[in-house]
Amino acid sequence: MANITFRCTMQEGQVDEETRAVLADGLRRIAAELLGASADDVPVSFSDIPAGFGFRGGAPSTTSLVRGAIVGGVDQELREQVMRAIIDMWTEISGCTVDELIVSAADA
Amino acid sequence: MPFYRCAVPKESVPYDQRAAVAKAFTDVHCGSTGAPRSFVHVVFDESDDRWDTPYFVDGANRAGRPEALKAQLLSDLIDAFRDVTGVSADQVSGRITEGPASWTMEGGMVLPEPGEETAEWYEHDERIGQGQAAAGG
Numbered sequence: 001m002a003n004i005t006f007r008c009t010m011q012e013g014q015v016d017e018e019t020r021a022v023l024a025d026g027l028r029r030i031a032a033e034l035l036g037a038s039a040d041d042v043p044v045s046f047s048d049i050p051a052g053f054g055f056r057g058g059a060p061s062t063t064s065l066v067r068g069a070i071v072g073g074v075d076q077e078l079r080e081q082v083m084r085a086i087i088d089m090w091t092e093i094s095g096c097t098v099d100e101l102i103v104s105a106a107d108a
Numbered sequence: 109m110p111f112y113r114c115a116v117p118k119e120s121v122p123y124d125q126r127a128a129v130a131k132a133f134t135d136v137h138c139g140s141t142g143a144p145r146s147f148v149h150v151v152f153d154e155s156d157d158r159w160d161t162p163y164f165v166d167g168a169n170r171a172g173r174p175e176a177l178k179a180q181l182l183s184d185l186i187d188a189f190r191d192v193t194g195v196s197a198d199q200v201s202g203r204i205t206e207g208p209a210s211w212t213m214e215g216g217m218v219l220p221e222p223g224e225e226t227a228e229w230y231e232h233d234e235r236i237g238q239g240q241a242a243a244g245g
Contacts, residue, residue, distance in 0.1 A: 049151055052123045055130030057146040057237060065111075076210055083213045098216040099236045102109075102149075106211045 003071040026089040073107030115164040132188035144233030165202030170209040
């Protein structure tokens, strides 16, 4: 069983509270299904980048970041499975495009 | 990636300067590394985190570049920050930490190692840039 924590960072005003709860449930489900984590024990935090404080390519950003840290680490095949599952879930629920999302799954 | 977080005192850097720093950082990073422009992220943080100096450039890049290039990159970023904001040299410092490219997906693709970017990667960058423009970004 792998332990994973998620830190999600979004541009202010892009994702409402109700949607965040659904996204957190989605992250916990992915952690349980692919990493064997207990869904009730997957910390998920959200923070906002205030409007006018986030830039991409020198222009205001619409990009969200989902950063996972996997205690003990995983092999690259499983890592990519996790990241792709997160992308699919996040874009479907939030309505953002795949180009507006960065996902990492780091060994910790 | 790259992701540059600029820790700054509250209300010390107005929007026009933040935008100018973000553009300057993008120019510096892409000029130094050849990375696509749309992959350069710059965020300003007014939280109370304590650093060695009141202004701090905290960079996170893909691992694998030569030490000399990284040192020059950080120096150029700090110079760019100072040029835009007028902050004195003793008030700003920074660091660049690194992580494996393969740990991150951006735009649905696993990041390539530095120097292994393909033509497809740059086409991808162009697509993201167009999307940003359409979104008003």
